[in-house]
Structures are given as C-alpha cells and as structure tokens.
Amino acid sequence: MAMHFGTAQDYxxxxxxxCNEGVPLGEKLVVEKETIHLGCFKCAYCGTRLQVGNCAMELSFYNRYGPCWYCSLICAHLPxxxxxxxxxxxxxxxxxPKKKQN
Structure with missing residues (x-):
C-alpha cells in the first residue's frame, strides 16, 4: 500500500x-471551513483579534458579505x-455571485 504525506511543496x-488575498501556509487559519489569514480573524464590528471558540459568526450576512465573525462578549449581541x-x-x-462553470 503506497502512502503519500503532504509537504509544504504540495500546498x-x-x-x-x-480579504480575498492568497493565504500562505504559515498564515493559514481555517474556521468553520473558511480559510483566512491569522491577521484577518478580527471582530467585524470593533476590530478586536478573535480566538477560535470565543466568537460568533453572523449567519444572516454570509450570502451578502461572506463570513463575518464578532467577539462574543459584546459585539455578537448587537442588533x-x-x-x-x-x-x-x-x-x-x-x-x-459566483459564475457557474460549464
């Protein structure tokens, strides 16, 4: 059985x-299946750096704006x-909207 282990060259x-910019391996963070830069993981309201598990995504904005996370103490509870x-x-x-590929 052949096994293949990924390397940085396979990335x-x-x-x-x-931000829609490329994410190098050393700056990659995956949150709720979304790939983002570590530096982009901030509260969409106040700009505070977020931690996985201590924030909330506003799902009602996803289709219009993409993923928007909020700090869970204050901003997530705003109207x-x-x-x-x-x-x-x-x-x-x-x-x-993304164009369908034929």
Missing part, C-alpha cells in the same frame, strides 16, 4: 475568505441592523 494556496450599518461604514462590499 495549494487558497484565497482568504475575508443585526447595527452590525450591518457598521459593515457598510467600514466599506465592506457585497459579494458578487
């Missing part, structure tokens, strides 16, 4: 789900309208 760089107003104030762009 296929993916784009960050937040949805207030969080969306902050995203617009910060210039967060609405996602373009």
């Amino acid at each position: 296929e760089m993916k784009d960050c789900a937040i 949805t309208g207030e969080k969306e107003a902050k995203l617009k104030e910060l210039g967060k762009q609405v996602r373009q």
